[in-house]
Every structure is written in C-alpha cells, then in structure tokens.
Amino acid sequence: MATFEETKNLLEDSTFYYIIATNMEGKYTYINTCYRKTFEPIHGPIVGEPYDITIHPDDTQICEEVSEKCFTHPEKTFPATIRKHDGQGGYVITQWEYKALWDEHNQPAGIFCLGYDITDYMAYHDELKNTQSLLSQKEIVLQDMLFQQSHVIRRPLANIMGLAKILERMDIDKNLYNICKMLVDSCNQLDAVIKESAAKANNQ
Numbered sequence: 001m002a003t004f005e006e007t008k009n010l011l012e013d014s015t016f017y018y019i020i021a022t023n024m025e026g027k028y029t030y031i032n033t034c035y036r037k038t039f040e041p042i043h044g045p046i047v048g049e050p051y052d053i054t055i056h057p058d059d060t061q062i063c064e065e066v067s068e069k070c071f072t073h074p075e076k077t078f079p080a081t082i083r084k085h086d087g088q089g090g091y092v093i094t095q096w097e098y099k100a101l102w103d104e105h106n107q108p109a110g111i112f113c114l115g116y117d118i119t120d121y122m123a124y125h126d127e128l129k130n131t132q133s134l135l136s137q138k139e140i141v142l143q144d145m146l147f148q149q150s151h152v153i154r155r156p157l158a159n160i161m162g163l164a165k166i167l168e169r170m171d172i173d174k175n176l177y178n179i180c181k182m183l184v185d186s187c188n189q190l191d192a193v194i195k196e197s198a199a200k201a202n203n204q
Helices: 002-011 033-043 057-072 119-168 174-203
Strands: 018-022 028-031 078-085 091-102 108-117
Touching: 002 018, 002 091, 002 108, 018 033, 018 091, 028 033, 033 078, 057 078, 057 091, 057 108, 119 174
Parallel strands: none
Antiparallel strands: 018 028, 018 108, 078 091, 091 108
16 A cells, blocks of 8 residues: 555646556545546546446456456556547547555555556557558568569560670671660660669668
C-alpha cells in the first residue's frame, strides 16, 4: 500500500498520468484528477462502479489476465494496453502498469494501475508502419527496375551493338556504314544512361 499512497500523492493532480485502484470485486475505489476529468464526463461518477464501464468489451479479458499475474507475482508490475470509450462512439488507447494491492494482514486488497493515453502515438506508429510498407514496396519495384535495366534491357542492347559493329566491318556502301556507326553511337549512349540510372539508384 505504501507505493500506492506515494504514487497517489505524487500524481493526484497530474495532467498526463491516470491513476486508478479497484477492489477485489472489480469496482473502482480511487481515481485521480486526470482520470476523473477524462472519463467522468462520459460515464458519470466512477468510484464504486465496475472497472469495465470505461473499457472496450474485448479488453476486459486482458484486465483479468493481467490482474491474475499481479497476484501470482506480487513483487512485479505488468503492462496492459486497453481501449477506453471516448464518448463519441470510438475509443482512446491507453497503456497501463498493473500492480497488486495488499492490506495490513497481507491479504489481496485490489489492483493499482498507472496509465496514460497513447492514442496519438499508436496513430503515428501505424502511419510509420504504412510508410515503411510503402517504401518496401517501392524498393522492390526499384530493384526490379534495376534488374530489368542491368539484364533484360542491356542484353538485347549489347546484341544490337554487336550486330551493328559486324555490319561496319562488312563490304557495305558509305550510307549504310554511316547508319551502322550512328546505331552503335546511339547504343553506347543508351547503355551509358542505363548505367548512370542504376548507379544513382544504388546510391540512394
């Protein structure tokens, strides 16, 4: 209980952290100012009410499982990510640390939780994951383009250059010779462009 009382005194009026406590019946016995200001406008007076009135129904099992761990390992705290009603049909995402409470007779007295809102963080996290996924997809496309340039395109280009050079050495009229020479020059220019594009892509 000493840790709980110290934390209450420290963070009673916090504008960032939530502090709550529930008894062995799963009812709120304490909430700090931040939790009260955030959730009582949605649910009304909370102390004395069941802990799950603020929670997404699918997350109640998480609370139960984490609470059980707290009593099995009373020396430890355990994390839980819980969705709570935002009063607008949606949910805020909250991150918590759970710890078991014990009375003066060393009997289980309830659960003490310290938490905060991570909704914005999760939104940024999801956006970052989407961006990383998009970049990975673009990287795959880029690598495929590099392969196409280095192997698929340059192979027939080299064949054209070879054939043009063969024609240059054959007994042909000057007009055809000049065409072959221009063809070889164009192939060399195109090959240089492909090499430069590949080099730039590899350096990015």
